[in-house]
Amino acid sequence: MNLFDNKLEARGFIVAAIVLLFALPMLNGLTSPDSFLHVSSFQISLWGKYVTYAILAMSLNVLWGYTGMLCLCQSLFFALGAYAFGMYLMLHVGVDTVYNTALPDFMDFQGYTELPWYWKPFESAPFAVLAAVGIPGIVSFIFGVLVFRSRIKGVYFSIITQALTYALMLLFFKNNLELFGQSFILFGGNNGLNGFKEIFGASVDSASTQRWLFIASVLLMLTVYLAIAWVLKTKFGKVQQAIRDSENRIRFSGYSTTTYKLLIFTVCAMIAGAAGALYVPQVGGINANEMTPAKSLDVVVWVAFGGRGTKFGPILGAVVVSLLKSFFLRAAPDSWLIILGAIFIFTVLFMPNGLVGLPQQLKPLWKRIRSKSTTSTVPVS
Amino acid sequence: MKKILLLLGILVATLSAQAQEDATRDVLERLALASSSEQSAITEELSALGDPYIKDFVDAWRTGEVFSYDVSESETIVLRKVSEKFRRLSNDEIFEIADEENDENLSKIRPSRKLRKVLKTITDTIDLSSPDPRARIEAALKLGLSQKTDYLEALQSKIETEENEKVRLKFEEAINISLLANAEDDEALKHSIARLGELASLPARDGIIGIQNEATESGDAEMVAICAEAIKDIDSAQKTIERWGNLVRGMSTGSVLLIVAFGLAITFGLMGIINMAHGEFIAIGGYTCYVVQNLFADAFGTQSAAYQWFYWTAIPISFVVAGVIGYGLEKGMFRFLYKRPLESLLATWGLSMIMQQLFRLNFGAANVQVNTPDVLIGNFEVAGVALSYTRIFVIGFAVFVILMTWLLLSKTNLGLYIRSVMQNRNMASSLGIPVSKVNSLTFAFGCGLAALAGAALSQIGNVGPTMGQTYIVDSFMVVVVGGVGNLLGAGLSAMGIGTVDQFLQPYWGPVMGKIIVYFVIILFLQWKPGGLFPTKSRSMDD
Numbered sequence: 024m025n026l027f028d029n030k031l032e033a034r035g036f037i038v039a040a041i042v043l044l045f046a047l048p049m050l051n052g053l054t055s056p057d058s059f060l061h062v063s064s065f066q067i068s069l070w071g072k073y074v075t076y077a078i079l080a081m082s083l084n085v086l087w088g089y090t091g092m093l094c095l096c097q098s099l100f101f102a103l104g105a106y107a108f109g110m111y112l113m114l115h116v117g118v119d120t121v122y123n124t125a126l127p128d129f130m131d132f133q134g135y136t137e138l139p140w141y142w143k144p145f146e147s148a149p150f151a152v153l154a155a156v157g158i159p160g161i162v163s164f165i166f167g168v169l170v171f172r173s174r175i176k177g178v179y180f181s182i183i184t185q186a187l188t189y190a191l192m193l194l195f196f197k198n199n200l201e202l203f204g205q206s207f208i209l210f211g212g213n214n215g216l217n218g219f220k221e222i223f224g225a226s227v228d229s230a231s232t233q234r235w236l237f238i239a240s241v242l243l244m245l246t247v248y249l250a251i252a253w254v255l256k257t258k259f260g261k262v263q264q265a266i267r268d269s270e271n272r273i274r275f276s277g278y279s280t281t282t283y284k285l286l287i288f289t290v291c292a293m294i295a296g297a298a299g300a301l302y303v304p305q306v307g308g309i310n311a312n313e314m315t316p317a318k319s320l321d322v323v324v325w326v327a328f329g330g331r332g333t334k335f336g337p338i339l340g341a342v343v344v345s346l347l348k349s350f351f352l353r354a355a356p357d358s359w360l361i362i363l364g365a366i367f368i369f370t371v372l373f374m375p376n377g378l379v380g381l382p383q384q385l386k387p388l389w390k391r392i393r394s395k396s397t398t399s400t401v402p403v404s
Numbered sequence: 405m406k407k408i409l410l411l412l413g414i415l416v417a418t419l420s421a422q423a424q425e426d427a428t429r430d431v432l433e434r435l436a437l438a439s440s441s442e443q444s445a446i447t448e449e450l451s452a453l454g455d456p457y458i459k460d461f462v463d464a465w466r467t468g469e470v471f472s473y474d475v476s477e478s479e480t481i482v483l484r485k486v487s488e489k490f491r492r493l494s495n496d497e498i499f500e501i502a503d504e505e506n507d508e509n510l511s512k513i514r515p516s517r518k519l520r521k522v523l524k525t526i527t528d529t530i531d532l533s534s535p536d537p538r539a540r541i542e543a544a545l546k547l548g549l550s551q552k553t554d555y556l557e558a559l560q561s562k563i564e565t566e567e568n569e570k571v572r573l574k575f576e577e578a579i580n581i582s583l584l585a586n587a588e589d590d591e592a593l594k595h596s597i598a599r600l601g602e603l604a605s606l607p608a609r610d611g612i613i614g615i616q617n618e619a620t621e622s623g624d625a626e627m628v629a630i631c632a633e634a635i636k637d638i639d640s641a642q643k644t645i646e647r648w649g650n651l652v653r654g655m656s657t658g659s660v661l662l663i664v665a666f667g668l669a670i671t672f673g674l675m676g677i678i679n680m681a682h683g684e685f686i687a688i689g690g691y692t693c694y695v696v697q698n699l700f701a702d703a704f705g706t707q708s709a710a711y712q713w714f715y716w717t718a719i720p721i722s723f724v725v726a727g728v729i730g731y732g733l734e735k736g737m738f739r740f741l742y743k744r745p746l747e748s749l750l751a752t753w754g755l756s757m758i759m760q761q762l763f764r765l766n767f768g769a770a771n772v773q774v775n776t777p778d779v780l781i782g783n784f785e786v787a788g789v790a791l792s793y794t795r796i797f798v799i800g801f802a803v804f805v806i807l808m809t810w811l812l813l814s815k816t817n818l819g820l821y822i823r824s825v826m827q828n829r830n831m832a833s834s835l836g837i838p839v840s841k842v843n844s845l846t847f848a849f850g851c852g853l854a855a856l857a858g859a860a861l862s863q864i865g866n867v868g869p870t871m872g873q874t875y876i877v878d879s880f881m882v883v884v885v886g887g888v889g890n891l892l893g894a895g896l897s898a899m900g901i902g903t904v905d906q907f908l909q910p911y912w913g914p915v916m917g918k919i920i921v922y923f924v925i926i927l928f929l930q931w932k933p934g935g936l937f938p939t940k941s942r943s944m945d946d
Contacts, residue, residue, distance in 0.1 A: 093746045173933040178745045182880045190919045360761035367754025371747045
């Protein structure tokens with residue numbers, strides 16, 4: 024079975040794989056810093072961050088673009104993955120100089136002398152990796168069962184997922200949770216988790232670690248891309264798209280749409296979690312700000328801007344909007360939110376197919392212009 | 405006729421107050437010019453007057469703004485310097501004094517140390533005779549808590565003449581609090597403690613605990629028991645007050661939520677678009693109050709009577725402002741989004757970001773202060789439970805808004821149109837109802853409702869760029885729980901969510917309270933997926 028739709032896509036994929044997996048890391052690791060071909064480590068980790076964003080956008084695109092569920096908690100799953108892996112990193116910062124303990128500072132600060140039991144497993148790297156994928160999976164599964172079983176869909180689904188994001192964000196902003204007369208320490212409250220030192224025994228900040236993290240992110244992105252391309256060709260993928268187009272008809276045809284939706288919802292949450300786990304060591308921290316409902320809507324705008332329901336659109340959208348953001352935050356910090364809002368409105372009103380669909384959208388216009396210009400240059404005989 | 409009587413009443417009250425102040429000024433003038441031997445007699449006269457002007461004058465006297473002025477050989481008067489002008493104390497007549505430093509007739513006078521002390525007691529206890537019962541209560545408790553013997557005497561003498569029953573009780577409370585430190589013997593102390601317990605006096609609680617601790621150390625079992633009893637009484641009374649307070653707080657938050665959710669339910673139910681910028685229309689309401697307040701302050705000054713009207717003017721203005729903006733946006737943007745609910749969610753979210761940033765750029769990122777008109781300051785007391793007027797006002801306001809909305813929807817032509825478009829847009833259109841006009845007006849009305857909520861919120865919450873965000877998630881929940889487009893459902897669920905939230909907060913904290921509410925909502929939707937009152941329709945997708 025051919026995964027790609029046309030030759031262009033196949034070639035583009037191979038070129039992207041070569042450039043991202045080999046060329047960029049080599050230019051970073053093998054060239055000298057003075058060479059004009061050199062790619063700095065800062066650039067590598069910056070682009071690594073964008074790649075994780077792209078994965079996040081792809082996971083949302085599967086839900087929104089193909090299954091028609093506008094999920095407003097995708098960045099929540101991303102953050103959950105990031106927190107799970109961040110906990111592992113947090114427990115390997117070594118003995119700090121202020122409190123002389125191996126505990127994270129915020130625990131020292133609150134007078135903890137040993138790790139609470141629910142933090143303990145995160146000392147093990149395999150567990151943390153598993154949790155980064157598993158915790159979003161479990162949360163999304165439970166939530167999905169409740170939501171899909173009662174057939175909440177359309178905008179109600181969006182509203183409910185947003186409420187979930189909001190509620191968990193409130194929770195993660197807290198330092199402690201008082202429950203059943205006991206106090207549970209949470210995940211660093213406002214400051215979140217940061218100040219990481221080592222990952223799998225290597226230094227987090229070293230150039231080679233960042234390079235490998237970048238490669239891992241790209242690998243994940245390419246794998247997810249292939250997986251999506253494959254799923255779309257299977258019956259499973261076709262049913263998902265049919266659910267988007269007419270859920271009731273699918274249900275009448277004897278498919279359990281609940282199961283289909285639940286499955287895809289859970290898988291996408293896990294992908295987002297994995298992206299989050301790769302995000303956290305490259306950015307160097309995670310806090311509850313990444314969980315605000317606004318962040319989830321940012322992801323939605325990446326997808327919408329790039330092209331919803333296309334394979335490449337979300338990647339393009341995530342990267343372009345992130346670049347725009349970093350440019351405008353420097354050039355005109357006050358107006359960034361206004362510009363982002365304008366992008367939202369403009370995309371929805373005038374670019375229903377996003378950047379990817381723009382050439383197609385402009386084709387008739389272009390044709391008209393060309394035909395006009397040809398008629399003007401060629402004299403009528 | 406009644407109005408004329410009322411006006412006459414006000415006139416008489418003003419005149420008598422004026423007469424009293426004149427008398428006070430006369431006494432003060434005599435006091436300022438009297439020799440130290442005469443002064444003690446005059447101070448007694450003064451302490452009986454209880455006019456707030458005394459305080460004002462004594463302050464000026466202390467800070468050296470009072471002068472004696474020899475008009476002629478035999479006549480000396482008192483002048484007071486008020487904003488660089490000399491005014492005669494007895495009648496406020498302005499005296500032009502060319503050279504303040506070298507004028508021989510003018511000399512600054514200051515009260516002697518002994519007199520100052522007497523005057524301080526008078527001014528401190530002056531509020532005990534204030535015509536305003538609230539001021540009397542406040543002063544009494546303040547003096548009682550200071551536990552000074554001088555004030556105890558003043559309190560004991562004033563309680564004899566106090567006629568207002570409520571104020572009398574507070575005076576008694578203040579006296580007993582003061583007695584906690586000044587009681588003559590243990591018997592009197594025990595009596596005071598027991599009485600404070602009966603009065604359920606919260607300010608006395610700390611003092612009683614102190615006495616209890618002392619008694620525990622010295623082994624006075626009877627005293628400990630009396631203290632424990634009193635503390636128990638105070639605590640149980642406090643619990644009741646808290647419970648009622650929570651209920652009112654919950655209802656007022658629920659009321660705001662209700663107004664917000666009404667606007668949302670109307671736009672959502674009618675047009676099928678989710679307005680994520682609804683929260684920013686709340687902020688428009690809040691900021692309109694702020695702007696109107698500033699305009700009033702500039703035009704009339706903050707002390708004037710007209711300034712008090714700013715809030716009442718701001719409420720209709722905020723409705724109109726938000727309505728006009730909403731109308732414009734409907735024409736320019738929302739019109740293209742009908743029947744594309746998911747996309748509308750995004751576009752309105754973009755709009756909300758833009759509006760928030762505009763608020764931030766115009767008014768700053770910090771919250772702004774909207775004052776409370778004097779009428780709404782203070783508490784309404786029922787059986788010892790103080791309910792703030794602002795919260796009661798908000799509840800009443802919500803009832804009013806709901807009534808108006810109901811009247812609009814059920815008694816007017818526009819309401820009939822709105823309902824018909826809600827039920828079946830195409831059919832309504834084919835029957836000649838101007839659907840697009842109805843849409844614009846309804847959307848404007850929904851935005852106006854949000855702004856009214858913002859105006860109400862300015863009295864019980866903060867006004868800031870993100871004030872709407874706090875309510876928007878909640879109000880969406882209200883709409884979903886109530887059943888889309890169902891106003892009765894929205895009403896019930898708003899009150900329910902607001903009150904449950906407030907009741908959970910003391911036990912679980914605000915965050916857990918909110919999380920529990922959301923979780924309960926999700927579970928509730930398992931049971932009733934369409935909300936409390938689901939829309940009945942034969943269409944599959946409704």
